[in-house]
Every structure is written in C-alpha cells, then in structure tokens.
Amino acid sequence: xxxxxxxxxxxxxxxxxxxxxxxxxxxxxxxxxxxxxxxxxxxxxxxxxxxxxxxxxxxxxxxxxxxxxxxxxxxxxxxxxxxxxxxxxxxxxxxxxx
Numbered sequence: 001x002x003x004x005x006x007x008x009x010x011x012x013x014x015x016x017x018x019x020x021x022x023x024x025x026x027x028x029x030x031x032x033x034x035x036x037x038x039x040x041x042x043x044x045x046x047x048x049x050x051x052x053x054x055x056x057x058x059x060x061x062x063x064x065x066x067x068x069x070x071x072x073x074x075x076x077x078x079x080x081x082x083x084x085x086x087x088x089x090x091x092x093x094x095x096x097x098x
Contacts, residue, residue: 070095 066079071088072095082089085096 072096072098 067076068079068082068089069076070091072090075091077091079089081091083091083093083096090096
C-alpha cells in the first residue's frame with residue numbers, strides 16, 4: 001500500500017512541475033526595462049578588450065554615427081568614411097572617379 005501512495009505522490013509532483021514549467025514558458029512578460037548591467041560593470045561597456053578592473057569589456061559609443069549612401073552603388077556606410085566629389089558622397093575613391 002505504501003508503494004502505491006509513493007507512486008501516486010511522485011506522479012502528482014511530476015505533473016505539477018511540468019505544468020508549472022509550461023505556464024512559466026507561455027506567460028507573457030510584463031513590459032518594462034531590460035535588466036541592467038551586472039554588478040561591478042560600468043554603463044556603456046561591451047565584451048572585447050581588457051581595461052584595468054573591467055577585464056573583457058570595452059567602451060561603446062553613446063550615439064550611432066550618421067550613415068551615407070554611395071551615389072554609385074547605393075551601399076550605406078559611415079559618413080566619416082565618405083569620399084566627396086562633385087557635391088555627392090561615394091563609398092570609395094574608385095566610385096568617385098567613375
């Protein structure tokens with residue numbers, strides 16, 4: 001009789017655990033901010049280089065750079081790399097010459 005009670009209790013626990021896991025996977029997440037950086041991390045840091053105490057973290061720019069479109073091929077590239085000719089911007093000197 002105790003074996004039967006043991007197996008019934010075990011089956012009930014497994015069913016409850018599976019239901020709880022499925023409910024957690026399908027529950028909608030509340031809107032809100034994305035979790036912040038881990039402790040001992042400074043803002044605007046990303047994996048990459050080693051800097052003092054922040055091993056494997058490097059600085060991330062605060063703002064994105066403006067993008068330009070090449071007048072020859074139509075590719076987008078950072079404006080700091082633009083080659084200007086005849087009032088238009090190109091991605092390389094070869095396209096500026098054409």
